[in-house]
Amino acid sequence: MKKHLLSLLLLLAMLVALAACGGDTDTDADTDAETTTTEESADTAAEETEEEMEEEAPADEAGGNYVLVPKNLGNPYFDTANVGAQEAAGELGVTVTYQGSSVADATEQIQLLNSLIAQNVDGLAISANDSDALVPTGQEAIDSGIPVVTWDSAISPGGRTVHINQAVAEGIGDVQIQMAADLAGGEGQIAILSATSTAPNQNEWIGFMEEELENPEYSGLELVATVYGDDEDEKSYNEAIGLMQTYPDLKVIISPTTVGIAASARAVQDAGRVGEVFVTGLGTPNQMREYVNSGAAPQFALWNPADLGYLAIYTLNAIATGEIAGEPGDTFEAGKLGSYTIADDGTILLGPPTIFSADNIDDFDF
Numbered sequence: 001m002k003k004h005l006l007s008l009l010l011l012l013a014m015l016v017a018l019a020a021c022g023g024d025t026d027t028d029a030d031t032d033a034e035t036t037t038t039e040e041s042a043d044t045a046a047e048e049t050e051e052e053m054e055e056e057a058p059a060d061e062a063g064g065n066y067v068l069v070p071k072n073l074g075n076p077y078f079d080t081a082n083v084g085a086q087e088a089a090g091e092l093g094v095t096v097t098y099q100g101s102s103v104a105d106a107t108e109q110i111q112l113l114n115s116l117i118a119q120n121v122d123g124l125a126i127s128a129n130d131s132d133a134l135v136p137t138g139q140e141a142i143d144s145g146i147p148v149v150t151w152d153s154a155i156s157p158g159g160r161t162v163h164i165n166q167a168v169a170e171g172i173g174d175v176q177i178q179m180a181a182d183l184a185g186g187e188g189q190i191a192i193l194s195a196t197s198t199a200p201n202q203n204e205w206i207g208f209m210e211e212e213l214e215n216p217e218y219s220g221l222e223l224v225a226t227v228y229g230d231d232e233d234e235k236s237y238n239e240a241i242g243l244m245q246t247y248p249d250l251k252v253i254i255s256p257t258t259v260g261i262a263a264s265a266r267a268v269q270d271a272g273r274v275g276e277v278f279v280t281g282l283g284t285p286n287q288m289r290e291y292v293n294s295g296a297a298p299q300f301a302l303w304n305p306a307d308l309g310y311l312a313i314y315t316l317n318a319i320a321t322g323e324i325a326g327e328p329g330d331t332f333e334a335g336k337l338g339s340y341t342i343a344d345d346g347t348i349l350l351g352p353p354t355i356f357s358a359d360n361i362d363d364f365d366f
């Protein structure tokens with residue numbers, strides 16, 4: 001008992017000592033490694049955040065107290081983006097906490113954002129679960145002097161300061177149809193297994209895929225269904241099994257989400273359909289390696305999510321510090337990625353996606 005009390009006192013003393021040096025910017029940079037990964041619901045996340053921000057009040061005064069908000073937690077894609085965001089934070093001497101809800105849901109995201117606005121953080125970098133539903137919240141943040149950079153998945157203009165596109169949206173749509181056509185040998189039934197039905201990024205890409213399918217070159221492909229796995233592994237897996245049962249002649253599942261593509265490839269393997277049904281879309285090399293090797297998903301595409309998170313924080317910091325206003329034509333330096341300019345439509349472009357296959361997948365580790 002006494003021993004416990006002693007350890008507790010010791011811990012308290014350490015905490016007090018730590019809190020005492022919490023105000024200086026260097027310390028903030030040092031604590032970057034201790035990223036907040038909030039696994040609980042947005043409600044709990046919000047409560048915790050309030051406590052945290054109270055403790056971190058000196059850091060707030062010093063500025064550079066940003067929050068990276070993914071669509072949901074527990075998704076390696078967003079975890080990798082956070083790795084890049086923390087790298088940028090270290091270089092810039094700012095603090096980036098990583099906070100989100102466990103499910104990809106706009107209402108939960110709005111609750112979290114409201115709480116972060118109330119805490120007067122210095123900037124928000126958000127991957128949105130709904131482009132329109134988040135506009136009033138984004139607008140409120142901007143009106144309170146908190147810049148809003150969306151990345152990966154956009155809030156509509158009006159609810160954001162700038163949006164960072166991972167690649168040209170049309171190109172992301174087109175490349176997935178090209179890969180599907182390759183795998184189907186030019187003809188047959190294809191289906192799309194997406195994230196949530198409101199996901200701004202997936203919906204935009206699907207729109208471009210449908211347009212691309214109108215091209216005479218793809219007249220042999222028939223899009224038989226679009227289904228939603230909500231960026232949840234189990235739901236995506238079940239939807240993929242359902243597609244194979246409903247469409248026994250299905251040749252390709254295109255999944256423009258890193259969660260859906262890995263779950264679909266696993267479903268194809270488990271169903272013993274490798275070589276008959278092919279999976280393609282957008283995935284991370286580390287999650288897809290085994291399916292490339294098994295032949296369930298011979299090729300897929302993606303950009304580097306770490307670079308996207310890195311660029312989001314450089315952009316946010318450039319705006320939050322007043323280095324740029326965040327308007328079209330503004331140019332700034334984003335560390336190792338070089339210089340970027342905001343385009344006329346208020347977006348920034350990271351760069352082209354990479355196509356992964358057995359030829360190059362082992363060159364990548366994320």
Ligand code: RAM
Binds near residue numbers: 127
């Ligand atoms: C999932 C998410 C994310 C998307 C990637 C490709 O991780 O839906 O928003 O960009 O897939």
